[in-house]
Amino acid sequence: MNEEEKTKQVRAVLFDVERKDDDPIELLRMFEICVQMADKVSARRQTASSYFLTMSTFLVGLVFGATGADLIDSLTAFFLSASGIAVSVMWSRSVKSYGDLNTGKFAVINELEKTMVARPFAAEWEYLERGESKDRYRPFRAIEIQIPRMFGLLFSGFCAVKAWDAIGGFFCA
Structure with missing residues (x-):
């Protein structure tokens, strides 16, 4: 469905109420x-992103700190890194989902705005x-989505190194 068809669909649903006049x-x-x-x-998205950032930062500190201090073995570091990958995937999906939700909300806002004398959001979008x-x-979503991807790459790389250590240790033992 192209953009024009989506707009017609939003307008049809938005103004589906029969009324004598538009109040x-x-x-x-x-x-x-x-x-x-x-x-x-947007506020919920920011709160969710803060939560995921905190979780990811905690996992990075835990994995790198504990591994550097030889407090955990390679297999434990592998599984902690794998959980970091899962957090990164959930974070990426959350950012996309909130962005899609706001896109839908602004489609409705733009249709409502067409009934008004001034259209500030449409003017801003044209600008x-x-x-x-x-x-x-x-x-912002294009920038925001890069953060969980970077964490995901970091965790994936660490996961690969620890898997190699575990496999290498297994074959060398």
């Missing part, structure tokens, strides 16, 4: 609620060249 106060209230909900989704110019605008 501007009612539309403004709906608009305010939608904007507040989009802000809340940002509809996201087509990377010099003018780069979505």
Whole structure:
């Protein structure tokens, strides 16, 4: 489904209520609620990302610190690193899911905004060249998604080294 079809579908669902006239106060209230909900989704995404960052940082410190001090064996370090990979995957999916949810919310907000005299979000999006110019605008999600990927690569590399140590130790013993 292309963007135009998605917009028509959103508009059809949004204005599916039969009414005699469009009450501007009612539309403004709906608009305010939608904007507040989009802000809340962003806040929840930030809270979730903070949690995943804390978990990942803790696991990195645990794995590297305990391994460096010879407090854990290679197999334990392997499994801790594997859990770090799982955290990174969940974090990436969380970022994508919250971003998709906000994209949907802004589709609704943009449709509601078409009923208003002023359209600040549409004007902002036009100013940002509809996201087509990377010099003018780069979505935060594109940057944010790189952090769990970097942690995932770090954990994957450490996992591979510890697997090699465990296998090498097994064959050399």
